[in-house]
Amino acid sequence: xxxxxxxxxxxxxxxxxxxxxxxxxxxxxxxxxxxxxxxxxxxxxxxxxxxxxxxxxxxxxxxxxxxxxxxxxxxxxxxxxxxxxxxxxxxxxxxxxxxxxxxxxxxxxxxxxxxxxxxxxxxxxxxxxxxxxxxxxxxxxxxxxxxxxxxxxxxxxxxxxxxxxxxxxxxxxxxxxxxxxxxxxx
Amino acid sequence: xxxxxxxxxxxxxxxxxxxxxxxxxxxxxxxxxxxxxxxxxxxxxxxxxxxxxxxxxxxxxxxxxxxxxxxxxxxxxxxxxxxxxxxxxxxxxxxxxxxxxxxxxxxxxxxxxxxxxxxxxxxxxxxxxxxxxxxxxxxxxxxxxxxxxxxxxxxxxxxxxxxxxxxxxxxxxxxxxxxxxxxxxxxxxxxxxxxxxxxxxxxxxxxxxxxxxxxxxxxxxxxxxxxxxxxxxxxxxxxxxxxxxxxxxxxxxxxxxxxxxxxxxxxxxxxxxxxxxxxxxxxxxxxxxxxxxxxxxxxxxxxxxxxxxxxxxxxxxxxxxxxxxxxxxxxxxxx
Numbered sequence: 001x002x003x004x005x006x007x008x009x010x011x012x013x014x015x016x017x018x019x020x021x022x023x024x025x026x027x028x029x030x031x032x033x034x035x036x037x038x039x040x041x042x043x044x045x046x047x048x049x050x051x052x053x054x055x056x057x058x059x060x061x062x063x064x065x066x067x068x069x070x071x072x073x074x075x076x077x078x079x080x081x082x083x084x085x086x087x088x089x090x091x092x093x094x095x096x097x098x099x100x101x102x103x104x105x106x107x108x109x110x111x112x113x114x115x116x117x118x119x120x121x122x123x124x125x126x127x128x129x130x131x132x133x134x135x136x137x138x139x140x141x142x143x144x145x146x147x148x149x150x151x152x153x154x155x156x157x158x159x160x161x162x163x164x165x166x167x168x169x170x171x172x173x174x175x176x177x178x179x180x181x182x183x184x185x186x
Numbered sequence: 187x188x189x190x191x192x193x194x195x196x197x198x199x200x201x202x203x204x205x206x207x208x209x210x211x212x213x214x215x216x217x218x219x220x221x222x223x224x225x226x227x228x229x230x231x232x233x234x235x236x237x238x239x240x241x242x243x244x245x246x247x248x249x250x251x252x253x254x255x256x257x258x259x260x261x262x263x264x265x266x267x268x269x270x271x272x273x274x275x276x277x278x279x280x281x282x283x284x285x286x287x288x289x290x291x292x293x294x295x296x297x298x299x300x301x302x303x304x305x306x307x308x309x310x311x312x313x314x315x316x317x318x319x320x321x322x323x324x325x326x327x328x329x330x331x332x333x334x335x336x337x338x339x340x341x342x343x344x345x346x347x348x349x350x351x352x353x354x355x356x357x358x359x360x361x362x363x364x365x366x367x368x369x370x371x372x373x374x375x376x377x378x379x380x381x382x383x384x385x386x387x388x389x390x391x392x393x394x395x396x397x398x399x400x401x402x403x404x405x406x407x408x409x410x411x412x413x414x415x416x417x418x419x420x421x422x423x424x425x426x427x428x429x430x431x432x433x434x435x436x437x438x439x440x441x442x443x444x445x446x447x448x449x450x451x452x453x454x455x456x457x458x459x460x461x462x463x464x465x466x467x468x469x470x471x472x473x474x475x476x477x478x479x480x481x482x483x484x485x486x487x488x489x490x491x492x493x494x495x496x497x498x499x500x501x502x503x504x505x506x507x508x509x510x511x512x513x514x515x516x517x518x519x520x521x
Contacts, residue, residue: 082306084356088352090353096317097313
């Protein structure tokens with residue numbers, strides 16, 4: 001098993017985070033571009049506040065030099081009904097007015113203006129889950145830091161402060177968020 | 187017997203015992219029906235879960251003020267719809283936007299509700315539970331409430347290893363009961379299996395039906411469960427745009443899910459907003475939109491009074507009295 005530690009950082013001024021919840025899953029280990037182990041359909045609901053979150057994922061016994069994982073839930077899961085645990089609808093991460101998981105909830109204020117983004121969408125053309133691919137080496141712990149400064153820069157370029165349904169801006173913000181994931185190793 | 191033999195015998199015994207206690211229930215339906223859409227592997231039917239689903243279906247605790255259950259708008263005796271109501275009323279007499287659909291043969295559907303907004307039967311219940319006009323509650327609220335109610339704690343104790351309800355368990359139990367609601371014993375079905383014959387009038391009606399209606403209301407389910415425009419003018423108060431509200435695609439404007447035509451006598455009024463009280467009004471509507479048929483490459487419905495009567499006579503053969511009076515679907519007494 002491999003320990004994963006997730007936290008966020010945001011040094012940008014006038015930015016406050018009230019709620020930050022997202023799904024990570026489909027962890028897949030690769031060695032020289034070949035998949036050596038994968039844990040498809042296992043999803044973890046991460047709720048971040050100022051502290052970090054720790055969880056464990058199964059890891060291969062053999063060598064690996066890259067990691068691939070998903071931010072959000074893949075589209076097949078979105079049409080396959082109810083699931084237990086972190087995917088249970090009581091977590092508030094499944095829309096009730098239409099089908100679909102909310103991949104990420106991020107709420108707070110920027111430049112003293114509140115924002116509320118419930119980023120979902122699984123069907124063309126608003127599929128918003130993102131695959132993230134990083135080079136790593138055989139270590140016992142993964143440290144994922146989400147540097148939100150980039151996300152905030154992206155946000156400052158638009159006027160949108162509220163997203164509650166699948167749309168192209170949700171896809172754009174999910175993409176921006178996926179670029180914020182930095183991987184350190186111990 | 188040495189230890190190796192003992193192991194083999196033990197494993198065999200365990201396998202035999204688990205085979206005997208594994209008794210998956212299967213839905214019974216006519217052999218010429220298509221296969222169900224529902225993925226039973228994720229939610230295999232069992233009698234305890236069906237019974238629980240039935241209890242939950244009739245349970246008003248699922249609404250914020252404990253007054254509205256699923257059965258409030260989906261009554262078994264009226265094909266699981268809310269007869270004589272164009273639009274249904276929920277909590278505090280609030281009125282919704284759409285007519286309560288009749289519920290049967292749900293295993294063959296994967297886009298639920300008039301605009302198909304829920305893409306799986308398991309998730310459908312989230313919509314009425316959370317809608318402020320219907321049950322005005324939340325799945326979190328439902329689960330917390332069930333887990334703090336004695337008779338449900340006792341049920342959870344019997345059914346689940348960790349003795350608690352979760353969102354997934356509530357939703358899947360409801361699905362299990364709903365999946366058993368199969369309507370397959372109408373006169374039409376009995377004619378198909380040779381038990382009965384159509385009258386001459388019904389035969390004429392069937393011919394008309396096949397020519398003008400069966401493209402969308404395809405036997406044996408009497409719907410393709412797809413989405414179509416049916417030429418209805420948008421109600422200026424309700425402003426319902428149908429499937430467009432879910433897909434955002436302009437071609438989906440005013441498209442609604444094609445309802446099955448089974449059990450029509452038990453499920454009036456008709457259409458997504460219940461605007462037609464009588465079948466004759468529905469037929470007359472379709473007579474008034476020849477362009478709709480032409481667009482689909484079909485023959486417009488231009489018929490006389492005799493034809494209308496014949497067509498209705500055929501439609502009435504789709505009523506399933508056995509279904510609406512089935513006590514296994516009605517309110518669970520003494521469960």
